[in-house]
Structure formats: structure tokens, C-alpha cells
Amino acid sequence: MRIALRALRINKLRSALTMLGIIIGVAAVITMIAVGSGAQERIESQIKGLGTNLIILMPGSTTTGGVRMGAGSRNTLTEEDGYAIQRDIPAVQASAPTLRGTGQVVGGSGNWSTVFQGVTPEFFEARNWVVAQGRGLEPQDIAGSAKVALLGDTVARNLFGDSDPIGQTVRIRKVPFIVIGTLERKGQSLMGQDQDDIILMPISTARNRVLGQASGRLRTVGSVSIKVRDGEDMKAAEEQIRELLRQRHRLQPGQEDDFSLRNLSEVLAAREESSRIMGLLLAAVASVSLLVGGIGIMNIMLVSVTERTREIGLRMAVGARGRDILTQFLVEATTLALIGGLLGIALGVGGTVAIGQFAGWPIQLSMEPVLLAVGFAAAIGIFFGFYPARKASRLLPIEALRYE
């Protein structure tokens, strides 16, 4: 061991350069795994935040002169559909019909362009919204088309800064509203949208006072958020909802659905899968660097064996067995790899923390990749050191001594 350390010290620069391959490899593996699992973690938490059992119901597409418009372009979905789902399907925990609009909102110290949604009290449950301050919507707000609103975090901060918005008046599309509450922060959605840039109001108020739809006509909605009870089969619930809606819309067998059901958690699961694959890919690329580092060690050890042939010969002449020489070079290679591995861990952990700090990416450091990297580094040392070491141990003492 001491001999090995000395040999490495004698060729400081060379040892350092050889280690560099391992250092970079190990650091890359650790960083990639940390960033990869961080991204995965974030997606998982988003799935949880969204609710894993959320189904979004949207109107179907229209066909105008053979041109099919996108989903939601048809006004086939009504508020009553939403209530019926809540009432008739036991597997559904909350069904929240929603009207959506955009507009300029004025209040407090400024104005802001945002999205407002007309919702029912069930919406909070269906979409996991939590009221941060004030109160949520009550059934009587809906019944009375009350001009009350809840502000998302972004809206509240843009209009009121740090002051308390509760009880203040805001004008949405020039209609005055009393702010009754603020919403807990949700952060960015998977698509990168700011989910907190939102105002919630009673669905009736949105329809009658802001969007200005005439009452009496079918009370159409943009979408219905449906939360299925925990433990219920999503597929079965989806089938029941489809069945109910086909019945309500009087669709003949063979006729296409005039609505679409989307299970968001499936989209997220696919996204999670793709991020996992991405992480694996990155780790694979990093492993290649480890491999290259290992080959670097082998290369240097081969050079070292050739260079030190006379030394090997002398050691053999004074009684070193082949096994002693093998051990010496193997220990040297492994030491090189291990020191490189440890430095790589330091660099990898440091780099990961730096990425977390400066790029703001979510990172997740765990013990496993670190241990894996060290084990891998040692294995590389032994594996790539074995061939040169064996070559050294097989030298004939007399030929090694005569080597020029």
C-alpha cells in the first residue's frame, strides 16, 4: 500500500491526469442521477398536487363543412351534466363544472390581465385548491350570483403587493367584486404555466355578470373537473361517466361521443416515464465517461509497467513472487481509481448543489448513487488494473532485469 502511494506520488501530474477521467465520470454520474431523480420527484409531487384521480371532461369537437374544430369547440356540455355526475355516480367524489374567461382586472394599486374561472364549491375539492386566507365559495354565493372572488397568489401580489386583499374591491371586466379569500400557492404546472395566475368566482356570477350569457339558454360550461374517490377504479368511473353523458345527450349507439374525457394522471405518468428514461440516458452517458476513465487507468498502468520493468526485475531478484508484483500494481490502480472516485464524489456533490442553487433545478441527492460510484470506481481500478498487473507479474526476472 505504501509502495503504491509512493509510486503515485512520484508521478504526481500523471496520476492526477489519470484520475481526472474517473473524477469526471463519477462526478457526472452523481450529478446526472441527482438531477434526474430531482426532476422525477418534482413530477411526482405535481401528480400528487393535481390529484392522481382527476378526470377532465370537455365538450366534443364540432365539424363545420368538413373541417373539424378542436376539442371543446362545441357547446355540448352543461352545468347540469356536471351536477348529474356528482349526483348519479357514487364513485365520483367531486364534480365541478367550470366556466373560463380572461380579462383585465383592476384593483388595489394596479391592474393585471388574468384568467378567471367560474366554479362551484366542489371545484376546490376536485382540483386540490386550498384557501390560504379568508373563506372559500359557499352554495349561497352560487345561488345568489354573489360578486365575490378568490385571488390566486400571483394575482394578489400583482394587485396588492404585501397588503391584505381580503375585503378589498377588484374590478373584473369592469364588474366590481369583493375579495373574500386568497388561494394557497401551487407553483408552475407541468406545462410551465403559472397556476397561481387565476381568479375564482361563482359560476353563476361568471356566466350572468361577467361573460354576459343570456340566462334561459342551455347553461354550457367549458369543462368539468371530476375527482374520483380514492380506491375507486379510474377506468370503471370513466366508463360510468361516459355512459351517463351519452344517455343525457341522447346519443344513439354507434354515434360518436360529443365530449371527451381526459385522465390527467395518465399524461403525467407518461411524462414521468419519459423523465425517468431521460435520467437513465444521462446516467448512461456519464457511465461512458467512467469507462473512458477506466481505460485511461489501464493505459497509464501499462506504461508504468513498461517503464518500471527493471524495478520489477529487481524486486523479483530479491524475492518478490509474481503474486507480490500483481498485488502491488493492482493496489496502485485501485488506489488511483478510489482517490479519483472520492474526489469525483466531492465534485459531483458540489456540482449538484451548485446546479440546485444557480439553475434552480430540483435536485435530489441520495446515498445510493454515491456508493454505487465508489464501488464502480474501485471495480474499474481492479478490472482495468488487472491486465497490466498480471503482465507485470508474468515478467521473467532475468528479462525484466536486462530490460533497457
Next chain:
Amino acid sequence: MTAPLIITRELRKSYALGGLEVQALRGVSLEIGGGEFVAVMGPSGSGKSTFMNLLGCLDTPSGGEYLLAGERVSGLGSDALAAIRNRRIGFVFQNFNLLARTSALENIALPLLYCGVPAAERERRAAARLAEVGLAERGHHHPAQLSGGQQQRVAIARALINDPVLILADEPTGALDTLTSCEVMALLQQLNRRGMTVVLVTHERDIAEFAQRVVTFRDGRVVEDHRVAAPRDAAAMAAQLRAEAGVQP
């Protein structure tokens, strides 16, 4: 003379060199008694180095037999040969073969590393040997910081560390000037007087005359084997040379 320490019978060695078989040794039978000081001479290509390598267990013979201290060495495996080199034979080389960037003490202790002697014991014994060759205060110098003669003395101390039965010196003075050569030879003579068997390879007649017996090789055979009636005294010659050059001992 006591019982023969070295017995070779019809010792042969041939190499395959570029497809040609070269006979380096063509049957050498020789006996060397314990406590002898033998010089092996001969022109290059005479087989004297090959013979030395076989004596030193650095190489294995193609035929014949070699007994060292009654033990049949020819036919042993490489680990057994390593053990013999380690415990029974001390080597002195023309170019010293010390490990660079390694202190004199550690160089001397090197053979002990391969027979499991603990570090403290290694250091103690190495220091004692270094004192014997008169370099006690140079223990922590590296070979590059020592003169040629000093390096060869360190090498001799290394050869002695494991109390061998035989010292094999391959052109030990080849890289040294006359005075230093005499000093190194004086050291070998001194060891011989204390009972050590020394076999020396040289192509210089002057150096061979320090031995008690001269064996001459030619074309892979022993052609001459005679005793030197009155070996020259290297210590005395060194003293004389020093006096002539006006150098302090």
C-alpha cells in the same frame, strides 16, 4: 574447504533467438565449496552471465542439474525460486539496481518486505547493515545523492540483509573507477574472510585476481579452472591508490 555449496551437473541452457536455437551453456559441471571466492571470467557470449543467472535462480536451465546447499533447485516453481532468491542469495549488480527516489535504508530493507518482516524490525536490520558497509549516516539519502561506490555499498548491504549463503556479484566494478573498484572488492574480500561464499563475474583480469579461484568460460563451456596462489589484497591496494592520489580515506 567445507562440503560443496554449489553443485552443477551438465547444466545446459538454450534460447530460441529469432527462430534459431542458441546454445548458451553446453553442459557445465562445477562444484563451489562454502566460503570460496570464485571469479567467473570469459569474453562476452561465453555463457558466463547465463551461468550466473542460473546460479542466482533468475533463470531456469534447459537441462542438467543444479544443487544449492544440497537442495535440488532445477525444476522448482517460480514461487519457490523467489523464496530461494529472497533468503539464500544476495545479488550485486553492475548498475547497482537501487530503486530511485527511495532512501538507502528502504532499498536495503527491500528483500525483507517479501518475507513478512515487520516494519520496525526491517528498519533496525537495514540500519545495522548500512553501518557495516560504513554508510551509517547516509541512511536517508536517495541513490541519486550517493556516489557510485556508495551506491554499490548500499547494494551490497541489501544483498546481505537476509543472511544469504551466497553472494552473486555481476560485474560489480564495471561502472566504477579503479580506486572505488578496489574499495568495493575490499568489502567483498572482507565478507569472504568472514565465511561468505562469493561468486563474481568479471571480464577484467585485475578484478579476477582478487579471487581465490578463477573459472574461465568460452562458448558455453568451462575451459579453465585454476586456484590463485596468492590473491591480491584489495584493501591494501586501495590504501596504496589513495596514498598516490593524496586522498583521505
